[in-house]
Amino acid sequence: MTATPTPAPSPASPKSPAPGPSGAAPGWRPRRTLPLRVEAVRQLRRRRTLVTGLVLAGLPLVLIAAFAVGGEPERGGRRINLMDTATATGANFAAMALFVSASFLLVVPVALFCGDTVASEASWSSLRYLLATPVPRARLLLSKLVVALAFSAAAMVLLPLVALAAGSVAYGWGPLELPTGGTLPPGEAVGRLAVAVAYVFTAQLVTAALAFWLSTVTDAPLGAVGGAIGLTIVGTILDAVTALGDWRELLPAHWQFAWVDVFNSEVEWGGMLRGASVSVAYALVLFALAFRHFRTKDVVS
Known part of the structure; x- marks a missing residue:
């Protein structure tokens, strides 16, 4: 009786990769989806980013031209302010440029970068495709928030930096x-x-958060940006109502110019600390409301 030959062992098959978390595709990691670099490049290439940068960089040149046409500011006998000393040195000119732009002009890029980030994806019908990549919702929102705040901070720095350079030349x-x-x-100085x-950037965090929250609520970028700017203006108007008394101290707008205390001989930190705590x-x-709403939002755009 002949023995049945034993079949030769088959070569070992390569080890298949372990499945990702929650049964996802092999190699998928939530933290590797939508890197900040990719989101930053996408936002940097947009036309509104270029236009915003040009406007902020061009304002100091416009102010220098205005002083050249109108002459140096007259100081007179009244209390001197930042506008009166604008043409003394480049540092004075930068401080004046920050003063005239902090209450409104610098609000616009913050509302634009933070309010347009999610709503624009929805209006382009690309938001659901990002989530289908798949990018976790919290990861997508966090990436967009970090990039939006970074661009907002860059806008805050750009204007006084250009003003300092241009003012020093002039x-x-x-x-x-x-x-x-x-x-x-x-x-x-x-x-x-x-x-x-x-401090100006910290004070604008309220506008940034308003715009970002509205961006998760609506699919219209203009609604998110305009709503944030409108509510910021309403806060400024309410702060002007002296009948509110001490209640005005709960308004972020009440502390928007607390940074002027930096330009005393001794810095006074009290107003800036209270203003920063209110804004934060x-x-x-x-921001918590934005993440909570977006986590359960029915994304169809």
């Missing part, structure tokens, strides 16, 4: 003349300007 590089009297050395810009508190609540 009026010279020298100490910053304080409205309250005295001067600051150029190095210290630049540091004070950096603190002022950081409102922003955290609104």
